[in-house]
Amino acid sequence: MMNIRERLVEQYNDEDLLFADGFDEAIIGVSLGGTYRTVYDARLMVAKLIREDEMDYAGAWEYLDFNTFQAHVGDRTPIYVNMEGAKRECYYN
Numbered sequence: 166m167m168n169i170r171e172r173l174v175e176q177y178n179d180e181d182l183l184f185a186d187g188f189d190e191a192i193i194g195v196s197l198g199g200t201y202r203t204v205y206d207a208r209l210m211v212a213k214l215i216r217e218d219e220m221d222y223a224g225a226w227e228y229l230d231f232n233t234f235q236a237h238v239g240d241r242t243p244i245y246v247n248m249e250g251a252k253r254e255c256y257y258n
Contacts, residue, residue: 210229
């Protein structure tokens, strides 16, 4: 069984997708309309740090903002979005 990274690389035929290590559970997709970039739900990333690293809410946001969200690693830098208030439903299988 393929993991999310392998599935996205295969689906988009793009070996150059970049990923934030340790946050695969927060991947929500790939950007379209040009260079493909991995897209993450920032809230799920925060939740992981709270759950697994025992950080508090503010500390997790601050850590990610400084170490991840503000990092630029070229044209393939992943996109981080705050999905606050968004519904996450899928209408097909």
